[in-house]
Amino acid sequence: xxxxxSIGLLLxxxxxxxxxxxxxxxxxxxxxxxxxxxxxNNPADPIxxxxxxxxxxxxxxxxxxxxxxxxxxxxxxxxxxxxSLAITLDATFSLLLPHAVYLRPYGxxxxxxxxxxxxxxxxxxxxxxxxxxxxxYVVDAAGxxxxxxxxxxxGISFGPLPAFILLGALAVYDYIAVYRTxxxxxxxxxxxxxxxxxxxxxxxxxxxxxPNAPSLKARSASEGEPVVEREAxxxxxxxxxxxxxxxxxxxxxxxxxxxxxGVGSNFLVAVGALLGSLAGYVGLMRLVDRGRxxxxxxxxxxxxxxxxxxxxxxxxxxxxxxxxxxx
Numbered sequence: 001x002x003x004x005x006s007i008g009l010l011l012x013x014x015x016x017x018x019x020x021x022x023x024x025x026x027x028x029x030x031x032x033x034x035x036x037x038x039x040x041n042n043p044a045d046p047i048x049x050x051x052x053x054x055x056x057x058x059x060x061x062x063x064x065x066x067x068x069x070x071x072x073x074x075x076x077x078x079x080x081x082x083x084s085l086a087i088t089l090d091a092t093f094s095l096l097l098p099h100a101v102y103l104r105p106y107g108x109x110x111x112x113x114x115x116x117x118x119x120x121x122x123x124x125x126x127x128x129x130x131x132x133x134x135x136x137y138v139v140d141a142a143g144x145x146x147x148x149x150x151x152x153x154x155g156i157s158f159g160p161l162p163a164f165i166l167l168g169a170l171a172v173y174d175y176i177a178v179y180r181t182x183x184x185x186x187x188x189x190x191x192x193x194x195x196x197x198x199x200x201x202x203x204x205x206x207x208x209x210x211p212n213a214p215s216l217k218a219r220s221a222s223e224g225e226p227v228v229e230r231e232a233x234x235x236x237x238x239x240x241x242x243x244x245x246x247x248x249x250x251x252x253x254x255x256x257x258x259x260x261x262g263v264g265s266n267f268l269v270a271v272g273a274l275l276g277s278l279a280g281y282v283g284l285m286r287l288v289d290r291g292r293x294x295x296x297x298x299x300x301x302x303x304x305x306x307x308x309x310x311x312x313x314x315x316x317x318x319x320x321x322x323x324x325x326x327x
Contacts, residue, residue, distance in 0.1 A: 005233040006285045008202040012144055013235070013281065017244050017274055019148030020155060023092060024248050027152050030091040034157040040253060041159030041325045046166035049154075053238070054173060057187045064190045074194045081146055081197060082127035088149035090119035134195035136210035136232070142197035147240045154241065155248020160322040163249040164305065170242050171301040178295035185293055192234065200240065203232040233288065239296035243277040243304040250308060254322050259315050269311040269322075276307015 027033070035045060063069040093115035126145075129138045158166065177184035191199055201210060208231060251270035259265040280303025287294045312321050 005202040005204055006288075009200055009233055009235050010278070010281060012140060012200055012202070013240050014274075014278070016144055016147040016151060016240050017247055019144075020151035020244055020248050021251055021270065023088075023148065023152040024156050024252050026095050027088075027091060028156050028252070030094070032088070032091060032153055032156070034153070040157065041161045041323075043161050043165055045158060046162045046169070049166065050169050050173070053170060057177070057183060060190060061183060061186055070190065070194060073190075074196060077194075077196055077198070078127055078130050081142065082123045084149070085126060085142070085145055086119050086123035088153070089122055089145070090115050092149075093118050130195070130197065134211055136201040136203055136208055139195060139197045139199070139201055139210065143200050143237050143240075146197060147237055147244070150241050151244035151248055154245040156252050158245060158249050159253045159325050160246075160249055160308075161325070163246045164321075164323065167242060167246055167297075167301040167305055170238070171297040174238075174295040174297035178293065184295070188234070188236070188293065198237040200235040200237065201232050202235075205231075208232060236296060239300055242297060243273075243280075243300040246301075246304045246308055247273045247277070250312075250322070253325060254312075255316075265315045268315050269308060272311020272315075273304045273308040276310070277301075277304035279303045279307070 033040075035042070039045075060073055063073055097114050097118070126138070126142050129135075130142060154166075155163070174184065188199070195211060203210070210232070213231070247270045250273055251266055254266035254269055256264045256266045259268055277300045280299035280301075283303075284294055284296055284299040309321060313319065316322075
């Protein structure tokens with residue numbers, strides 16, 4: 001049964017990467033990149049995200065201890081996710097839906113698209129579903145959409161060098177936060193209790209009642225018992241997004257030329273990074289099978305970096321790794 005749940009999380013993981021790759025260049029056209037091609041390889045760019053990721057859990061844990069703190073955190077995060085989804089879904093729907101053109105007097109034309117209202121309706125619908133009855137499949141759907149969009153935005157914003165820095169720094173941080181300070185485990189308790197779409201949930205049965213599931217802490221029968229839910233497996237959204245950043249970065253920023261059967265060399269390196277992260281996922285799940293919470297990024301980021309390096313050397317026949325692009 002645990003193997004089926006592991007495969008379910010794996011499919012969500014791979015699906016989010018595929019969605020991100022599909023959205024990468026359309027998102028560039030929509031102007032969603034936070035950088036330009038001239039400074040996409042600036043090594044200082046990921047520092048802001050690293051600092052945010054380090055400080056955010058501390059702020060959440062401190063606020064969660066206050067009266068009505070969890071409710072406030074939950075509402076703020078859900079509204080933020082809904083707002084982000086509205087923006088990215090609008091860009092996505094704009095690619096899929098035709099634009100209607102209305103001719104006004106004096107030859108002035110006005111274009112209208114159904115993307116805006118449709119994106120708003122979907123985002124508000126997800127928000128209401130999460131507020132009213134956050135079933136596991138609703139949480140996963142929202143997390144999946146958010147992950148695919150966020151991976152694409154980070155990947156088109158960061159060249160290979162800042163992506164390397166982001167993955168390496170957060171892998172080290174995740175190791176420390178889970179195995180040393182262990183505050184990431186406390187954060188997982190808080191987030192799981194709030195039923196937020198920043199955890200992917202894969203239960204062993206379709207009828208799993210996630211809204212009424214006991215807290216992670218309550219699942220430990222004694223001091224020595226595992227803290228991981230036996231009825232469902234969990235994966236943090238960051239474990240999906242961070243390694244995926246390198247996959248999309250390779251696809252967008254590496255030089256493109258036909259390599260094998262006409263397939264672009266940049267795409268091959270992106271696939272190499274993805275396959276490397278999947279190898280890390282297999283190693284991670286072997287440890288999770290023992291029943292203990294594990295730090296995901298050391299495995300997933302480490303695998304993605306190793307897969308990228310190996311694929312780059314094989315495809316480009318060099319050791320530059322694309323880290324000097326634009327510098």
